[in-house]
Amino acid sequence: MKASDWLAAHPAEAVTVSPEASLPEAAALFLEHPEVRDIYVVDAEGRVCGHLGFRRLAGLLLAHLRPTHSRRQLVERVVGGSVREHMDDHVLVMRPDERISEVFHHHMERRVEAIPVVDGERRLLGVIRIADLLRKAINRY
Amino acid sequence: MKASDWLAAHPAEAVTVSPEASLPEAAALFLEHPEVRDIYVVDAEGRVCGHLGFRRLAGLLLAHLRPTHSRRQLVERVVGGSVREHMDDHVLVMRPDERISEVFHHHMERRVEAIPVVDGERRLLGVIRIADLLRKAINRY
C-alpha cells in the first residue's frame, strides 16, 4: 500500500515544533498530546528538518535521576540547549508514492512510532503511525 | 520522594491484561489507551507477573514488515502464542516506601515508560509515569 493511500484512509496529523524552541517547550508539547512519541522540527518555511523523540527528551530533562552518564550525557546535562541541538537531523521520511512495507522497518530500527510523509519540498503531509498499522494487523486475526 | 507520596499527588492507573490473553487482545488494549506504552500482566489473584511493552508487541504483530529476523524472531513469528509467552516476567516494581530517584534509572534502562508500584503481595497500587516526572521537571525551568 502506498503512503498516500494510507494517509487518505488513516489521516493523522504530526505535532511540530520550531528548532529554536527550548527543551521544556518541546516537553510541554508531548504532555499536551499524551499519545504522541515523536515530534517533528520544521523550519520557518515549513520543511521538516529534524525529529525529537519522547524518550530522548525525557532522558535529557530527567538526567539528574540517572546515576551513570557517558561523557556525552555529562556535557548535555551541563550545557542544555535548544531543540535544534538535540533533534536528530537525519529524519527518515516517506514520499507519498512509496510503499509502506519498504520503509517501515527502518523506522522500527530507529525506535520511532510514526513515519512522516513529506512532499517534494519536505513539507509534512501527515504521519503513518504504528498504532494504525497495528489496528489493521489485528483485524486480520 | 517516596512512591506512595508521588501516587497520592499524581494518581495514575495501570492497564492490565491476563496472561492467557492473545496478542491481538493485548494490542486492542493499547489501541483503547493510546497514551499507554506498558501494560501489566496480572494473574487470577491480581498479582503482577509480567510486563508487555508496546514496541515489543508491535514488533511481534508486524513482524511481516521486517526484512531481517534473528532466529529468535523467526520462531516467534511462526509460533505466535499468548501474552504469557511474550511478556517479560522479570518486572521491575517499586514498593510504596521506596524513593523514586533510586529506582527510576533502572526503568529508563529497560526502556519502559511507567513504573508499577505494588504492595507486599505484588498487587498493583498504581503506576509512576515518566510523563508526570517530566511535567514536574519542566516546572523547574
Next chain:
Amino acid sequence: MEILLIGILLLAGLAFGTLGSHYFGVPRVVGYILIGMLFSPDLLGDYLGLDAARWTQPLVAIALGIVAYLIGGAATVGQLRRLGVSIITATVGKVTGAFLLVFAGFVWLGVGVPDLPGWGVPLVLAALATITAPAAIVAIIHQYRARGPLTTALLGMVAMDDALGVVIFSVVLALLAADGVVSALPLVVWEIVAALVIGGIGGWLIERISRLLHEHELRLVALVGAIILLVGLAEAWHFSGLLAAMTLGFTARWFGGSHAERLFEPVEQLEEMVFVLFFTFAGLYFDLSVAVEHGWLILLFFMLRAAGQVVGSWIGARLGGAPPAIANNVGLGMLPQGGVAVGMALMLEGQPRFAEMATLAINIITASTLLTESIGALAARFGLQRAGELDMANGGQHAGQQGRRNGDEGK
C-alpha cells in the same frame, strides 16, 4: 599488522557487502567474501604484507561460540512443541537427506586427505552441508510479501536447522579426534557429554546472573564473558565448545522463562560483526588454484546437498502430514548456505591434523556459499511462486526504491 588487516576487512567488507546488496540485490555475504578474496595471499595480501594466521584462530572460536549461543537460544521448549509436527519432520528430513547424500557421494568418490581416515573428509563436508542461512530466504519472503503455509514452514525450518547442524558437526569432530579407534570412544562421549553438562550449568548460572544486571552494558560483559570462558574451557578440557555454547543459549532461554530479550539482544547486536569476520576470513583462505582444481567437487557438493535436502525434506514433510504443495517446495527454499557453515570450516583450520582438510573444506564451502546465496534466492522464489504464496504484483521493486529513498534523507 593483524590489527590493520582486521580493520580493513571489517570496513571494506561492510562497504562492499552493503553496496552489493543495495545496487545488485545480492546478499551482503557475497560482498564480504569477495573482499576477503581480494586480500588473500594470492592477490593483494602478499603484496601488502598482511598476515592473518596468528589472530584468526581464537577470534573464530569466540565468534562461533557467539553464533552457537544465539542458535541455542532461538526457541523455548514450548515453542518447539508448538512449531508443528510437519516443520520438525521436514527439518530433520532435510538435514538427514543433505548429510547422507553428500557423505555417500564423497565416500563413493574416495575424496580424502593423507592425515585422516577415508571417511573423514566426506563426514565433515556432509556435516557442513546440513546448514542453511536464513537471511536470503527471509529477504525473499519480505520482498515478495509471501504469505501462507509454505512461507511459515520455511521460516520455521531455517530457524531450526542450524541447531541440528551444530550437533552433527560437533559429533563428527569428536569422532574424527578419536580417529575411529574404538578404545577412544570414552573420549568422544566425554567431548559431547561434558559440553552438554557444562553448557547447561552455565546457562542456568548466566540466566540467574543476568537477572541481577539491569544495565545493557553489564549484561553484555556477562554474556560475552560466559561465552569466551566456555570456549576457553572447551579448549583446555577438550570438549566441544560449539555444542557447549549452543547448550548455554538453550538452557539460558529455558530457565529464563518466556522473555528472552534480556539474554540475547545484547549478543544479537554482535552477530553481524561476527559474520563480516567469518566471511572475509573465509575469503582470505580462498585459494584460486584449489578452487579450480577441485571445481568439480564444489559442483558435486552443491548438487548432492541440493538433491539431498529436496528429497529429504519431501519425505520428512510427507511423513509429518504436510500437503504436497509444501512438501514439494520446501527443500528448494533452503539452498542458501552461510555464516555458520563458513565459521565451522574456519574452525577446522585451528588443528594441525585437520589443516589440509580445512583448506579443502573452506574453499568448497566458500564457493558453495557464493553459489547458493545467488541461486538459492531464485530457487526460494520459484518454490514460493509455485505454491502460490507470492504477491507478484507488488514485489520486486526493492533495489530501486531503496536507492531513491536514501537519496532523500539527511539535510
Next chain:
Amino acid sequence: MEILLIGILLLAGLAFGTLGSHYFGVPRVVGYILIGMLFSPDLLGDYLGLDAARWTQPLVAIALGIVAYLIGGAATVGQLRRLGVSIITATVGKVTGAFLLVFAGFVWLGVGVPDLPGWGVPLVLAALATITAPAAIVAIIHQYRARGPLTTALLGMVAMDDALGVVIFSVVLALLAADGVVSALPLVVWEIVAALVIGGIGGWLIERISRLLHEHELRLVALVGAIILLVGLAEAWHFSGLLAAMTLGFTARWFGGSHAERLFEPVEQLEEMVFVLFFTFAGLYFDLSVAVEHGWLILLFFMLRAAGQVVGSWIGARLGGAPPAIANNVGLGMLPQGGVAVGMALMLEGQPRFAEMATLAINIITASTLLTESIGALAARFGLQRAGELDMANGGQHAGQQGRRNGDEGK
C-alpha cells in the same frame, strides 16, 4: 589458554566489581583490579599456568582507541563554547597543575629507568596524572542529589579533562619516541599531525557512512571497524593512534551535527567491557614487590597529583571568574583516577624500550586508582557538602535500597 584467561577475567571481574559496589559501595573498578591481581603471576596465575602477554597488546590498543573515540565525541564545538569560561579555565588549570607538580616532583627526586632520558619517567607519570574518571563522581552526585553551580562545574570538568589528558599523553609519547633528539623533531610533528589529519578525514568519512546504515548492527561494524583500522594504520605508519581515534570521534561528532546517538551509542555499549579488560589486565601486571619497593613513589604521586589539581583548578577557576565556593572545592571533587589512565599505562607495555617504565607506571597508576577511587569519593562528598550542594537528608541509602529491591524482582 588466552581465551580462557580473558573469559575468567571478564566474568570474575564483573562479579567481583558489581558485588563490591552492591555491598560495600566502592566503585566497580576496585573489584575489577582486585580480580586481576588475584590472577597475576605472583598469585594464582603461575599456578594455573595462565599467560596474558600475547593477547594483551593488540586488545589494549583497540580498546584504548574505542575509549578515545568516545572521549573525542563527548561534545560539539557549540557545546564547548557554551560550557562556560570558568569550567574551561578550571579544567585547564587542574590538568596543568597536576602535570607540573608531578613532573617537578619526580624530576627533583630523579626517578628514572636505565633505557630512557632522565625526564622520561616523570613526563609519562605527569601525563597520566592529568586524567580523572567521571563514574565515581557522578555516582556521588546522584546519591546525594547534589545540585548547584559546583555540581555543574564538576560534571562539565570530568567530561572534558580526559581529552586534554589524551593530547598531553600523545605528545609525551611522541617526544619520548624521538628521545629528545632535535633532529628527530620532524618525526614528533608527523606523529601528531598525521594523527590529527587522518583521524579528521576518518571522522568525516565515518559520519557520511553512518548516514547510509540504518541498522544498529551495521553501524557497530562500521564504527568499530574504523577505530580498528585507525589503530592499525597508526601502528604501521607510526602516528599516535590514541590521538587519531580521539580526533575521529571529535570530527565525526562535528560533521554529524547535533544528534550523536547514531554515531556513539553502539560504541558506548562496549565501554564497560573495555574497562573490565583494562582494569583486570592492569591487576595482572600488578607486582607486589614493585609496589612495596616503590610504595613511597605511589604515595608521592597521589599527593603531588592531588595538590597540583587542587591548586591548579583553584587558580584556573578564579581566573575564569568563578566564585570562591566553586574554586575552593572543585579540585577536591576530581581525585578519582581510572580507566583511561590505566589503559594508557598498559599501552606502554607494548614497546620493548618502555617495558621497564611500563611496569613502574602500571603499578603506580593501579595502586593510585585503588586509592583515589575510595578516597576520591569521600573528597568529592566533602567538597560538595562544604559548598552546600548536598541533600544530606535523603542521601546515602543506596546500598541498602538496592539490595532489597533486587530481592523483590522476578517470579
